[in-house]
Amino acid sequence: MSGKNRLLVVDDELMNRDMLSRRLERAGYAVDVAADAREALERLEDDQIELILLDSMMPGMSGVDLLRLLRGTYTQAELPIIMVTALSDSTRVVEALNLGANDYITKPIDFSVALARIQSQIARKRAEDSVRDSEQRYALAARGSTDGLWDWDLTTNRLFLSERWKQMLALADSDMGPDPAGWMARIHPADRPAFQNELDALRRPGGPAQFSGEYRLLHASGAYRWMLTRGFVLRDQEGNAVRMSGSQTDITTSRAFDSLTGLPNRVFFTDRLENAIARAAGGAAPYAVLFLDMDRFKVVNDSLGHQAGDRLLVELANRLLQAMESAAPALPSGAAYVIARLGGDEFAILVEGAGDAAVMRPLAERIEGAVREPFTLENRELFASISIGIALGAPEYSNAAEVLRDADTAMYRAKSLGRSRWAIFDSEMRAMAVARMEMESDLRHAIGRDELRLYYQPKVELGNNRVVGFEALLRWQHPTRGLIPPLQFIPLAEETGLIVPIGAWVIREACIMLRRWQKEFPFVPPLEMSVNLSVRQFWQNNLVGQVADALAETGLDPECLQLEVTESVFVQEPVAAASVLAELKGLGVGLKLDDFGTGYSSLSYLSQLPCDSLKIDKSFVNQMCTDISCSEIIRTVVQLANSLGKQVIAEGIETEAQAELLKSLGCGFGQGYLFSKPMAAEKATAYLKAIFDALPG
Numbered sequence: 258m259s260g261k262n263r264l265l266v267v268d269d270e271l272m273n274r275d276m277l278s279r280r281l282e283r284a285g286y287a288v289d290v291a292a293d294a295r296e297a298l299e300r301l302e303d304d305q306i307e308l309i310l311l312d313s314m315m316p317g318m319s320g321v322d323l324l325r326l327l328r329g330t331y332t333q334a335e336l337p338i339i340m341v342t343a344l345s346d347s348t349r350v351v352e353a354l355n356l357g358a359n360d361y362i363t364k365p366i367d368f369s370v371a372l373a374r375i376q377s378q379i380a381r382k383r384a385e386d387s388v389r390d391s392e393q394r395y396a397l398a399a400r401g402s403t404d405g406l407w408d409w410d411l412t413t414n415r416l417f418l419s420e421r422w423k424q425m426l427a428l429a430d431s432d433m434g435p436d437p438a439g440w441m442a443r444i445h446p447a448d449r450p451a452f453q454n455e456l457d458a459l460r461r462p463g464g465p466a467q468f469s470g471e472y473r474l475l476h477a478s479g480a481y482r483w484m485l486t487r488g489f490v491l492r493d494q495e496g497n498a499v500r501m502s503g504s505q506t507d508i509t510t511s512r513a514f515d516s517l518t519g520l521p522n523r524v525f526f527t528d529r530l531e532n533a534i535a536r537a538a539g540g541a542a543p544y545a546v547l548f549l550d551m552d553r554f555k556v557v558n559d560s561l562g563h564q565a566g567d568r569l570l571v572e573l574a575n576r577l578l579q580a581m582e583s584a585a586p587a588l589p590s591g592a593a594y595v596i597a598r599l600g601g602d603e604f605a606i607l608v609e610g611a612g613d614a615a616v617m618r619p620l621a622e623r624i625e626g627a628v629r630e631p632f633t634l635e636n637r638e639l640f641a642s643i644s645i646g647i648a649l650g651a652p653e654y655s656n657a658a659e660v661l662r663d664a665d666t667a668m669y670r671a672k673s674l675g676r677s678r679w680a681i682f683d684s685e686m687r688a689m690a691v692a693r694m695e696m697e698s699d700l701r702h703a704i705g706r707d708e709l710r711l712y713y714q715p716k717v718e719l720g721n722n723r724v725v726g727f728e729a730l731l732r733w734q735h736p737t738r739g740l741i742p743p744l745q746f747i748p749l750a751e752e753t754g755l756i757v758p759i760g761a762w763v764i765r766e767a768c769i770m771l772r773r774w775q776k777e778f779p780f781v782p783p784l785e786m787s788v789n790l791s792v793r794q795f796w797q798n799n800l801v802g803q804v805a806d807a808l809a810e811t812g813l814d815p816e817c818l819q820l821e822v823t824e825s826v827f828v829q830e831p832v833a834a835a836s837v838l839a840e841l842k843g844l845g846v847g848l849k850l851d852d853f854g855t856g857y858s859s860l861s862y863l864s865q866l867p868c869d870s871l872k873i874d875k876s877f878v879n880q881m882c883t884d885i886s887c888s889e890i891i892r893t894v895v896q897l898a899n900s901l902g903k904q905v906i907a908e909g910i911e912t913e914a915q916a917e918l919l920k921s922l923g924c925g926f927g928q929g930y931l932f933s934k935p936m937a938a939e940k941a942t943a944y945l946k947a948i949f950d951a952l953p954g
Contacts, residue, residue, distance in 0.1 A: 261287040262379055263305045267297045267320065268312040268341070277310065280368055286375075294318035294326075301327075306336070308379055310362075310371075313342040313349045321353055328357040335385070337378040341366070405505040407488075409437060411460065412499050416440060425484070425507050427477035445473035445481050462496040471508065483509045483524070515598040517567055518574035526597035526605055530657040533609050537650050542591070543612025544650040547621060548664035549577070551602035552642045552676040556796060561830060565634050569641065570602060572632050577604060580627040584620055605661070612650040614681055621645045621679035629677070642677035644668050649681065666690040673748070693749065699735065700746055700755055704762055708734050711766050712935035715944070716787065716906065716928045719920045724948060726785035726819070728928060729767040730935045731759070751793050760794035761803045768811040768818065770938060775817070777942075778949040787819040787849060795826050801840045808844065815845030821872065823851045835866055842867040849906075871898050873924070875909020882914050888922065895923040 264286050268274045271292070278288040289306065291297040293315060300306065309327075313320040324338060340353045340361040350361050359378050362371045405422025409415075415435040423433055426443070433439050444452055452472050458464050467489040473481040488503020513525035521529075533544040551573065558566040577596050585594070592610035599605050608620070625643060632639045646668025648660050667682035670689070674680065703709050713727040733741040750756040771786040778784070794800065808815055820841060827834045838848055848868045873891055880887040891907070898905045907919050910929030919927060936944060 261285060262307050263287045263289065263303075264375070265289045265291060265297065265300050265306045265309045267291045267294075267309060267315075267323070269293060269315040270312075273312070277366065281375075284372055294323040297323060301336075307382065308337045308339065308375060310339050310341055310375075311358075313340050313346065313353060321349060321356065324353055324356050324358055335382070337382050339371075339374060339378060406503075407440075407505065408500070408502045410500055422505055425505065426474060426482065432477070443475040445475070448472035459490050459501065460498045462492075462498075464490070464498070466490055468503075471512075482507055483512045518571055518598050520574050520604075521595055521597040523597065523599045526595065526599065526607065527657045527661075529595050530607055530660060533607060533650070534654055534657065534660070536609075537612075538652070542589075542610040544607065544609045545612045545617050546648045546650075546660050546664045547606040547608070547617070547624070547679075548646040548648070548661065548668045549604040549606070549624070549643050550668050550672070552644055552672070553792075554602040554641075556792065556830070557639070557641075561634065561833075568634055569632060569639070570598070572634075573602075573628065573641070573643075574598065574604070576627045576630075577606070577624065580624045581606065584623050587619070588616065599661075605664070614647075614649065617647050617649070617681065618679075621647060625677065625679065644671040644676050645679035646671055647679060647681045663687070669693070669752075672752075696746065697749055697753055697755075700733070700750060700753075703733060704758060706736075708736065709759065709762060710734050710740075710937065711763065711770065712937055713770075713941040714928055714935040715933045715941075716785075716926055717932045719916060719925060719927050722932075724784075724945070725782075725926065726787065726817075727771075727941065728787040728789075728821075728935075729763060729770075730789075731763055747791065751791055754793065756791050756793050757797050760791060764788055764803060765807045765810070768807045768813045771817060772811045772813045774942070774945060775813075778945050780949070783814070783817055784945075785817045785819055785847070787821050789821045789851065792823070792826055795822055795834075795837065800837070801844065804841060804846065805844055808846075816847060819847040819849050819870070821849040821851040827866075838867050868903060870904035870906060870926075873905065873907040875907075875929070878907050878909045878915055878919070878929075879911075881918060882912075888918060891919070891924065892922045899923065 262285075264281060266274055266278050266281070266288060267290075268277070269292055274290045274292070278290050281288045289300045289303070291300050294317065297309070297311075311320045311324060315323075318326075320340065324340070327336065327338065337359045338357070340350065340358045341364065342350055342353075342361055343364050353361065359381075360374050362374060405425050406419040407422055408417040410417075414437065416437045416439075417435070418433055418440075423430065441449065441453070449472075452470065455468055455470055459468055467487070469485070469487045471483060471485050474484050476482050485506045485508045486503060487506075488501055490498050491500040491502070493499050513521060515522045530544075530546065537543055551570075554566065554569075557569055574596075581594055581596060585592075588594075588608065589611050592608060594606060594608045596604065596606050606624075608617075611617075624645065628641060628643050632641055646664045646666065648664035648667060650660070654660050663682040663686075666686050666689075667680045670682075670686050671678045671680040680686075710732045712730045712732050714730060715724045716726045716728060717723065718725050731743050731747070733743075733746055735741050747756070750759055767786050767788050771784060775783050790800070804818075804820070807813075808818065822834075822838070842848060847870070848866075849870045849872055850866065850868045851872045871894060873894060877887045877891055881891060882888075895905050904926065905924050906926035906928065907924050908928055910916050910919065910927045910931045912931060915929075916927060916931060933944065
């Protein structure tokens with residue numbers, strides 16, 4: 258078969274047929290001819306005919322009658338037909354056009370006009386065929402796809418939804434018309450604003466070309482299903498959105514489970530809890546929720562990396578499953594439970610059919626015991642613990658968020674009591690939670706409002722009572738509550754991460770003050786300053802950079818800055834801690850091990866740590882004059898430090914007897930109320946001035 262377009266010329270006059278067919282063939286067309294309607298119908302059995310030139314006036318069946326016949330058949334209903342008629346035969350032209358003729362040309366034929374109209378009709382037909390094929394492929398894809406398909410004509414504001422789209426929500430065709438408002442109305446109220454904002458952004462000229470988002474749609478059952486919607490935007494030449502099309506996938510099941518641990522996730526857990534609340538309101542058995550949070554999980558992530566942290570979470574999930582499986586026989590008959598990972602290192606357990614404290618206490622203790630057993634990660638033994646908050650089902654709970662809020666509050670109460678324990682929520686905790694929230698809000702503004710203060714406590718050389726430096730101690734000058742000591746807000750700053758910017762401020766402020774004092778009071782050797790580093794501050798990524806910046810900005814000699822760390826930073830990962838200390842030591846600063854002797858790792862790793870001095874905890878100093886074992890511990894620490902070339906400083910010295918005994922045991926330095934309480938900067942400046950002015954010469 259030739260690649261030429263095939264035409265059929267129907268005319269009862271031989272001369273007309275021959276002349277027109279020859280000219281069309283010279284123009285590049287393949288031409289068939291017919292002298293009457295019967296021959297035309299025979300030729301049309303060849304389905305390669307793409308257009309008919311039909312004479313309107315023929316004996317027997319006229320061209321108009323043949324047109325009527327062709328337009329009445331399914332196979333030829335859309336075949337392009339151009340009528341050939343006399344110039345004066347306008348009535349037949351109108352009749353032919355009404356019957357479905359696509360165009361007409363008049364006799365005598367202007368061949369250039371005829372050629373243009375033929376080309377136009379063939380091009381139109383091919384375009385329509387292409388669209389029809391595309392629509393058929395789309396229909397087949399829509400029927401075979403597990404996704405729902407949608408198409409939104411923005412110019413007419415009409416929406417097409419595939420059959421599968423409606424099946425996802427168990428909707429009948431009559432439930433969803435072409436008005437997009439019906440779609441928007443089924444979106445969950447909480448998800449609707451974000452989805453509408455997304456659509457508004459897409460419709461703006463020059464907006465994004467495609468989008469993807471998750472939201473909830475109302476199912477015919479009354480429940481909501483999670484859907485993933487993807488789509489693209491078609492724009493006109495001016496960049497205006499004229500059409501949006503895309504697909505929709507039901508992801509309710511995939512959203513119900515945590516990809517890391519395989520446990521149910523927050524979405525699933527919340528749904529189960531909502532059902533438990535509803536059943537309890539209807540008289541069913543009570544319920545309880547245990548909210549679990551891993552203690553110091555961030556230390557593991559920061560020191561061993563996120564992959565190790567993920568493995569620890571997986572192991573923790575397995576421990577919880579095993580603990581609940583072993584505890585199940587002790588639960589009341591008919592009780593059921595579900596364990597979920599809510600996110601991060603937070604887990605929750607819903608127990609239905611058991612909602613009293615007598616059941617929850619032993620259950621919480623069993624879970625804590627299971628977690629205390631050592632974990633093995635990367636061929637190393639790791640100890641972990643969890644804090645548990647328990648909320649018992651009560652009539653005042655109307656939704657899952659309220660129960661989780663109170664269980665979370667109880668969990669924080671457990672942490673504040675020392676971690677690795679459990680607590681049951683009561684009304685007093687709610688008041689404390691509100692106060693904590695208010696304090697956190699105030700603390701977030703404390704730096705910007707210039708409410709933080711540094712107080713300075715002198716460090717003294719015990720042999721001659723010479724002041725050698727200060728320890729910088731943080732205080733919070735609250736606008737309404739007055740001066741707040743660190744024990745009331747530092748733990749909160751640690752939990753919220755605010756300790757990182759606060760700690761950076763402390764380092765910089767202490768360096769600025771020390772440099773000012775060194776210039777004003779040029780003691781020999783120069784004064785030094787001690788700054789405490791919290792655990793979370795120690796493990797942040799940019800600690801070394803912050804210290805280096807503070808030294809560079811103030812011009813302070815690094816040897817005059819002493820950074821104090823507690824033994825707790827070595828408990829989880831001593832090797833990594835030693836690496837951070839080595840980086841700090843590389844800056845030239847002094848390093849001090851604070852509260853020495855209160856932990857259990859110090860003696861094992863002391864020789865490996867680049868610390869310059871040890872600080873004896875005040876608990877030993879307080880009892881040293883009455884408890885010989887405390888004085889012997891101090892003697893041992895001093896001898897150990899001297900053998901390693903490290904200085905020793907004792908804190909909490911309040912009496913002359915303590916100071917004298919420390920000197921006799923070989924302790925070189927001390928601080929405490931015997932010498933001075935912590936002082937504000939102005940008072941510390943006056944304190945130094947008095948000492949400096951009293952120097953001879």
